[in-house]
Amino acid sequence: MKKLFGSAQKAYLLKDRILRRYFTGVDVAEGYLLITKEQTYFTDARYFLPAKEKFNSLGIDCRLYLGLESIKERLSELGVKELKLDYRTTTMKEYGDYKEFGLIISDCSDEIEISRSVKNQSEIDAIKRACEIIQRAYHSTIKRVKKGMTELEVKEILESYALEYGAEGMAFDTIVAFGENSAVPHHETGKTVLSDNQAVLIDTGCTINGYCSDLTRTAFYGEPSEKFLNCYQAVKMANQLALDKISVGITCVDADAIARNYLKEKDLDKFFTHSLGHGVGLEIHEYPTVSPRSKAKLVENTVFTVEPGVYLDH
Ligand SMILES: [Mn+2]
Structure with missing residues (x-):
């Protein structure tokens, strides 16, 4: 779990799912994380009971979300004067709503991005594992690539190997590109069929505990020029x-x-x-x-x- 410290007067309010997960270690589909000297988590009735149990065991106060009023009340309870938002993930609509709270609002997106770029050991371990799995899945897949297969078929083989080898999911939509399609860095994988003497480009990644791997490899089917x-x-x-x-x-x-x-x-x-x-x-x-x-x-x-x-x- 990573730490971000607010103060009695200064609070961070995070709505983005990844940021909430990053700072609490708990993944909840929707909610708000308010960080002052302590953390308060708000989530609605759909997620509240299991979330409350997890957060309480982490010493995080979890409250039922009944609209922005719930957050506003907590802010005044705490005496917060300044609210820091992650502008990278805050919509104009949300910004407008928070402005109504009547507090000083500022951006903390650079601060958060920079702190997230430095990983701790458990993050590094998860990424390493995700790298190992995707490499293994790539090697198993490339052995099976044959003339007549479509890009989509190769993608499916690769993704099922990744899951079989322990990936929790894919990090992004796998790109498989044959022949001239491989000249497009982010080609949309489709029904192109592999023929002799074509390049095979694969750009893929998987996740472990939410952490991504990213692997690009180029192979050649047949005799390369x-x-x-x-x-x-x-x-x-x-x-x-x-x-x-x-x-x-x-x-x-x-x-x-x-x-x-x-x-x-x-x-x-x-x-x-x-x-x-x-x-x-x-x-x-x-x-x-x-x-x-x-x-x-x-x-x-x-x-x-x-x-x-x-x-x-x-
Ligand atoms: Mn990349």
């Missing part, structure tokens, strides 16, 4: 160089440049059309983005992906 092999080797080398050279304290722009500069030497950088990677945790895309535009530093225990790619449509 020299051009394909050159690109494949270059991407693999760019990936390895980045893994070897990235160390604690490096900025995202410098991390990204390790792979990008190598691909530039091979005249392939213009086909590397996305960032090197991104943070990963309860969400598949988290802070920081490991891109040429981010000066954020990669500090100890930040979990992020390293996934250079070269996308050629011919």
Whole structure:
């Protein structure tokens, strides 16, 4: 469980499911988490009884939600003057409603994103497990890929292996792309049929305790051309160089440049059309983005992906 500290006067009010889960360790479909010096959880009658039991055992006060009035009353009971909201996940409608409380309102989304990027041991263990499972599922799947299969069939095989090997669910909709479809980084998996001498791109991930893994692999069915092999080797080398050279304290722009500069030497950088990677945790895309535009530093225990790619449509 992660901690966020408010004060007598300053409260955090979180509605987003992932944030509520992150700060309490308990996943409830709907509710509000109010953090002052202590935590108060609000949820409605649909979830209240089991939620109350869990929260009470964690020392969190759990109250029945009967509309925003319930929160407003608690805020005045506590004497809160300032309310911090996660603007990243707060709608304009909600913002308008909270404004009616008559308190000072400010944004805490950067503070939360940055603190979430640094993982503790149990988060790291969950992500590692999710990585192991998805790698195993990938290897089992790729052995079964055959001419005549559709992208959707390969996706189904992969996802059922992931579940069989212990994944709780998929981290995102698995992408399977054959042939020229693999030139689209986020191709929509469909009914394209695999034929001889085609690339097979798989981008997938699964979850353990809500934590995601993210794996992209390119294989080739048949005899790859020299051009394909050159690109494949270059991407693999760019990936390895980045893994070897990235160390604690490096900025995202410098991390990204390790792979990008190598691909530039091979005249392939213009086909590397996305960032090197991104943070990963309860969400598949988290802070920081490991891109040429981010000066954020990669500090100890930040979990992020390293996934250079070269996308050629011919
Ligand atoms: Mn990714």
